[in-house]
Amino acid sequence: MEVVLARIDDRLIxxxxxxxxxxxxxxxxxxLADNAIAADxxxxxxxxSSVPPHITVSILSVARAAAVLAEPPAEAERLLLxxxxxxxxxxxxxxxxxxxxxxxxxxxxGAGKKEMLPFVYVDQxxxxxxRRLLDRGVTLTAQQVxxxxxxxxxxxDLRRMEELF
Amino acid sequence: xxxxxxxxxxxxxxxxxxxxxMILGPVPGLTGLTNRGKSAPxxxxxxxxxxxxxxxxxxSEDLKLILLDDYGGSCSTGAxxxxxxxxxxxxxxxVNLAMLLGFVTWRESSDFEELAARIVTKGREAITLVGRR
Numbered sequence: 001m002e003v004v005l006a007r008i009d010d011r012l013i014x015x016x017x018x019x020x021x022x023x024x025x026x027x028x029x030x031x032l033a034d035n036a037i038a039a040d041x042x043x044x045x046x047x048x049s050s051v052p053p054h055i056t057v058s059i060l061s062v063a064r065a066a067a068v069l070a071e072p073p074a075e076a077e078r079l080l081l082x083x084x085x086x087x088x089x090x091x092x093x094x095x096x097x098x099x100x101x102x103x104x105x106x107x108x109x110g111a112g113k114k115e116m117l118p119f120v121y122v123d124q125x126x127x128x129x130x131r132r133l134l135d136r137g138v139t140l141t142a143q144q145v146x147x148x149x150x151x152x153x154x155x156x157d158l159r160r161m162e163e164l165f
Numbered sequence: 166x167x168x169x170x171x172x173x174x175x176x177x178x179x180x181x182x183x184x185x186x187m188i189l190g191p192v193p194g195l196t197g198l199t200n201r202g203k204s205a206p207x208x209x210x211x212x213x214x215x216x217x218x219x220x221x222x223x224x225s226e227d228l229k230l231i232l233l234d235d236y237g238g239s240c241s242t243g244a245x246x247x248x249x250x251x252x253x254x255x256x257x258x259x260v261n262l263a264m265l266l267g268f269v270t271w272r273e274s275s276d277f278e279e280l281a282a283r284i285v286t287k288g289r290e291a292i293t294l295v296g297r298r
Contacts, residue, residue, distance in 0.1 A: 010204035014239040015174070046245045050237035084205070108204040 001073040006081040008089050009105040012037075013047045013057075016105065016145055017082065022055060024146040027080035029056040033065035033088055062088050066095035086122075086129035093136050102133060104142040104153060114164045117151055119144050124165050131158050166225065167272045167280060168194040170215050171260055172208075172244060173234035175199060178260070185265040192269050200240050208243030216247060216254065228253050228277045230268065230284070232260035255281040263291030 004025040009017065012032060022030075030051055037043045038061045048057040060068065062083075069081070069092065081099075083089045085107070093099055106119050113121035120142050122130070130153065133140060140153035171178035179197035186192055196215060200208055212231070219227040231248070233240045236258040248254045255277070257264070267287040271280055 010206075011208075011239045012205050012242075014205075014242065015235065015237065018237055042249070043246060046242055050242055052237075106204075108202055108207060110204065110207070 001069075001071075001075065001077045001079050003069070003081055003099065004078045005103055006089065006099045006101065007103040007105045008083055008086055008107065010084050010107050012082060012084055013050055017080065018051055018055070020145045021080065022052070025078065025080065027055060027078045029058055029077060030080045030082065031065060031068070032057070032059045032082045033062045033092060034059065034084055035061045035088075038064070062091050063095060066092045066097045069097035069099070070095070086126045086133065090129040090132040090136075093133060093138060099138055101139045101141065104130075104140055105144055114161065116153075116157070116161055117142050122161060124162075127158060127161055127165075131155075134158065166194050167228045167230060167268075167277060168196070169230040169232060169265075169268055169272075170196050170198055170212070171232045171265065172198040172200065172212065172240045173260065174238065174240065175201060177234055178232075181260065181262060181265055184262060185269065188266065189269050195265070195269070200238075200243070203239075205239060205243060205246075208239055209247045212244055212247035216251070226253060230254070230281060231256045232264065232268075232284075233258040234260055257281060257285055257288075259288055261288050261291055264288040 004027055005021055013030060032047065037047060038059050044059045047059060051057045089102055104120055107121050109121045112123045115121050130140060134155055142151040142153055171181055176199055179199060182195055182197035198211065216229060231244045231254060233244060241258055244256050248256060264284045264287055267284050271283055275283060
């Protein structure tokens with residue numbers, strides 16, 4: 001199993017993932033790590049139904065997803081990993097998912113959030129989770145779509161955001 | 166009165182509503198909505214607000230159509246999650262101008278199921294190879 005993209009995106013499975021990135025990266029499987037959706041079979045079906053039929057969908061709790069990701073690769077499977085926020089991605093890494101690079105693809109505006117980039121708004125919890133990812137040696141890059149501008153997110157960027165709160 | 170929400174990426178739906186009204190005049194109960202700047206939960210909440218905003222003062226059943234630009238995107242998922250099998254709402258993807266003109270033309274004269282089916286047929290009929298070089 002090869003993680004071809006680990007992406008934080010609060011729209012979860014949507015066009016930028018199923019068309020944009022999937023055409024570019026050709027994943028065999030989209031793995032969504034989300035506790036609430038994994039616990040709700042109806043929501044899981046709705047999200048799974050939006051994925052093209054040639055891509056397998058797996059929707060798991062964060063703990064279960066971390067266990068799957070931590071297993072030694074058994075086959076040459078290309079996997080696109082998704083979480084709805086930085087906290088879930090940081091938790092995956094804390095639980096042993098061997099991720100070296102994470103794409104911050106979309107965090108929309110909401111109460112208590114401040115703009116980091118036009119497509120990345122964070123609150124203090126999300127900022128802390130991004131910091132935890134950096135602290136564990138994960139490289140963070142913000143990029144919405146393939147071919148779009150890439151923005152490295154480094155410690156200095158997070159510190160600058162922390163000062164805004 | 167049957168209401169309709171046209172929810173799309175960018176301003177596509179808002180513009181489709183604007184153009185429909187440019188052709189037919191003001192259309193009560195026809196609303197455009199963008200997904201721009203909204204997370205998945207935001208989209209669900211926005212659709213739920215529209216579903217709850219029943220304008221029917223005459224006591225008739227509040228029947229609703231949600232028209233989407235594409236199946237499988239954030240609009241489509243958000244609409245399904247917001248409606249959760251609500252029998253008073255139908256969701257149709259692939260919205261085009263012909264479908265909205267059909268909606269306005271037929272909504273007073275068709276029952277709900279028939280209207281949804283006619284709009285789907287109309288939308289498909291409007292997609293045609295008009296000419297070849």
